[in-house]
Amino acid sequence: MSPIERVECCEVTELHEDVLQQINAKMPDLDSLYDLAELFKIFGDSTRIRILFVLFEAEVCVCDLAEALNMTQSAVSHQLSILKRNKLVKSRRDGKSVFYSLADDHVRTIIGQGMDHISE
Amino acid sequence: MSPIERVECCEVTELHEDVLQQINAKMPDLDSLYDLAELFKIFGDSTRIRILFVLFEAEVCVCDLAEALNMTQSAVSHQLSILKRNKLVKSRRDGKSVFYSLADDHVRTIIGQGMDHISE
DNA sequence: TATTCATTTGAACATATATTCATATGTTCA
DNA sequence: TGAACATATGAATATATGTTCAAATGAATA
Numbered sequence: 001m002s003p004i005e006r007v008e009c010c011e012v013t014e015l016h017e018d019v020l021q022q023i024n025a026k027m028p029d030l031d032s033l034y035d036l037a038e039l040f041k042i043f044g045d046s047t048r049i050r051i052l053f054v055l056f057e058a059e060v061c062v063c064d065l066a067e068a069l070n071m072t073q074s075a076v077s078h079q080l081s082i083l084k085r086n087k088l089v090k091s092r093r094d095g096k097s098v099f100y101s102l103a104d105d106h107v108r109t110i111i112g113q114g115m116d117h118i119s120e
Numbered sequence: 121m122s123p124i125e126r127v128e129c130c131e132v133t134e135l136h137e138d139v140l141q142q143i144n145a146k147m148p149d150l151d152s153l154y155d156l157a158e159l160f161k162i163f164g165d166s167t168r169i170r171i172l173f174v175l176f177e178a179e180v181c182v183c184d185l186a187e188a189l190n191m192t193q194s195a196v197s198h199q200l201s202i203l204k205r206n207k208l209v210k211s212r213r214d215g216k217s218v219f220y221s222l223a224d225d226h227v228r229t230i231i232g233q234g235m236d237h238i239s240e
Numbered sequence: 241t242a243t244t245c246a247t248t249t250g251a252a253c254a255t256a257t258a259t260t261c262a263t264a265t266g267t268t269c270a
Numbered sequence: 271t272g273a274a275c276a277t278a279t280g281a282a283t284a285t286a287t288g289t290t291c292a293a294a295t296g297a298a299t300a
Binding site (some may be wrong): 027028035056068109110 | 161169170180184229
């Protein structure tokens with residue numbers, strides 16, 4: 001029988017041991033938690049948020065996005081590549097222009113929840 | 121009557137002008153967009169995500185959190201202060217210990233949506 | 241095919257942020 | 271009151287990340 005590891009904090013052992021075991025049992029695996037953090041990190045930048053809000057309204061080309069956000073086309077393109085790499089937007093080339101749109105409506109849901117939260 | 125500003129991109133003017141006006145009309149004010157990004161930024165760190173998952177299960181003290189996450193008490197405390205400052209968790213002192221818990225169930229909803237997304 | 245337009249990409253830079261370390265604060269109890 | 275414990279906090283450090291600049295790629299067209 002393996003020795004029970006001592007919990008060094010709060011001068012308490014068994015009680016905390018119980019709680020910690022229950023917590024560990026329900027905790028998703030570390031990979032999922034990292035993925036989740038990565039997902040939210042994508043939404044955690046105002047440029048990307050603004051891009052997504054534009055795409056809620058219409059499919060637009062890169063230069064229109066730059067115009068709408070009053071940013072350089074390069075900066076916008078960099079952020080679009082992040083959004084695309086994470087499958088939040090998709091793109092379609094039409095002649096010289098590339099048009100971006102939302103990959104799916106999941107994005108709307110997540111941002112909608114966030115809006116609900118900040119408007120209390 | 122003010123002159124209509126020229127759109128410099130894609131060699132197109134009126135067509136894009138239309139789209140941009142429609143987009144601007146529906147776009148939330150910049151402050152809200154910044155707040156939204158700030159909110160998601162909080163969730164965009166795996167340490168904070170792990171803390172929140174622990175708090176989904178139980179109200180725990182700082183040293184138990186440090187133990188559960190295998191991190192220093194100081195690092196956990198710093199992250200807790202961020203979560204508290206943004207009203208995602210609340211705290212309660214009991215003797216020498218300080219116990220943290222979720223501020224409200226909105227947090228569960230947001231993280232739940234995120235989990236739905238990453239599990240495709 | 242040479243030119244122009246739209247976009248992408250890589251490197252450099254500046255800024256933001258997570259953790260560590262040392263120390264301070266707050267609480268209990270002898 | 272002094273000692274021990276639990277937590278908080280400030281400064282320093284290392285890393286991550288967003289924007290800019292310059293240059294490359296891709297597509298249309300004269």
